Amino acid sequence: MQHDEQADKTRFPAPDDARVSRRNFLKAGLAGGITAAGILGMVPGGVKSAAYAGEKTGPEKPNVRFGIIPLTDCAVIVVAHEKGYFKKYGLNSTVSKEASWANIRDKVALGMLDGAHMLAPMPIAATLGIGAVRKATVTAYSMDLNGNGITVSNALYERMAKADPAAMKERPVTARALKKVIDADKQSGKPPMTFAMVFPVSTHNYQIRYWMASAGIDPDNDVRLIVIPPPQMVANLESNSIVGYCVGEPWNERAVAAGIGHTLITSYELWNNNPEKVFGVNLEWAEKYPKTHHAALMALIEAAQWMDKPENRIEVVKIIAQKSYVNAPEDVVKMSMTGTFRYSHGGMPRPLPDFNVFYRYAATFPWLSHAEWFITQMIRWGQIARPLDIRKTAASVYRPDIYRDVAKALGIAVPTINYKIEGTHAGHWTLTQASEPILMGPDRFLDGLVYDPAKPIEYVRSFRMKNLKMDLAALAERND
């Protein structure tokens, strides 16, 4: 125990990072900006993979199977497959469309899938054994930022608009009007309304809870919160089984386009540039096939770079809208993928250029502070019932060390720190603690709170609304 804590302390603020930064800076200077990727870029396609294979003796496991859930943010895996990025790095890939997040997790745990599109909190939950059998799972790659929305039925929207017209005109829309509707229902003795999200350990669960709780709604008692698979959301909203949901695209836009619901807020507005999905593999696999893992990450990074160029987004839409992937109309997929969002049927689409971020703002970097944020929310809502070493847990699941090796091989800019404070930037800013300065996006929360990863327990304590299943003093003791 003692040793672990000592080791953890050195990780933050990580004196090592400063050395890495200087070294990379020197390297960049000496190389005169000509990086490995730059050199490879001058070589024709066929020669490239051969050169790579010769140099690194190729991946140990060339035949790989990656799982996805039909959502627009599975795009990077699909693009890396369809546009030949996996092939370029010696991987013969198969993309397998899976029916549920539980299936993704189990198949990755059992080795039936080599890696998969996962909800960002999932590898942490699998490692801790939350809601499942414990299996050490890691991620060295963040697949995207933002991408979700909270949508309510027309009937609830009208009730909210009547209950608090001023609150409903504000942007972003808070849950204040919803609180009034809930209070009125309580007064008249009506049962709580039912909302849905996609998985217990999902960004969506924490986002809808955050949104409700910031307006004083207790998501465990004032409403019923259930899990419904994304493709079933719209039908359930239409049949009044639920009154609202938090889900990824295209399932908000679909309800809006069909005139069934109104989107109130996107996850971007809830927390600017929040982490969303990751590429997860099981730890055993990562240790057994490190070169295969590296090859996959290189392909994913290059695919993300290509996808993040606005001129390529239409092609991304065409690829992922296909039946074998998302299976949704192109115009529905296009809406958010090209940086616009329509909140209401018949309304004008509003610009939301960062609705889907795949590469810029260091989007692909697995921040340990993001992993810790998810742990704070698991604690906040009682999903973790026993004190744990937050720092150590996060660092065993999110693996910036692996990412950095890959970034070095590709010659791309990479953060030299593993933790960043969230909630203090309203506009763009420059991350200078990086091998080269990186342009970053805003990172504010809807309620203006600040998340300092150095003080996770204080952060949990600061929430007025929480349903803890552990003693924070005991937690503090584990995290001295």
Added chain:
Amino acid sequence: MTLRVLLFDDDTERAATLRAALQEAGYEIAAQARSAVELMACVRVAKPDVIIIDRDSPDRDTLEHLCMITRDDPRAIVMFTQDADRTTMREALKAGVSAYVVDGLSAERVRPIVDLALVRFEQWQALRQERDQAQASLAERKVIERAKGIVMKQRHCSEEEAYRLMRKTAMDRNIRLSSVAESVIAMADLLT
């Protein structure tokens, strides 16, 4: 006592086959659900002992959530799949409760598989309880150690004396020693 089974499958033909096989094997089919929302209602109302679901059903996520919120009252879950891969099945069985894989749906195979799933589930439950208890007592011991340190510092007494004081307080008030320790720590946090 007959075991109550909740069958969850959106493929009606396949569900009918399995249903017949289960009944023949002596199980009572408590309910049959077809959608995520129906599944939740069924589990609440029918209170099944075993839930059988297609591994590739999208509604597994709903089921999993349900198991999390009712984690004090867990149920065995059996999954079936068309995969005939023996290794995967073995791995799944090793992995534990939420991953029982049945390859195929023939009547004569249903009973032993469901029975095995139940046995494994009970073993797993027992192990989990043991583990939870062990973890809890370890956590308690740590809290007591820490409180002892605080008392020693505050009252300039020996370790034995501090322990004796805390134990006496616990006995006088008829509360657990760990609760006394927690109060000591909370007080110390408040006063320093």
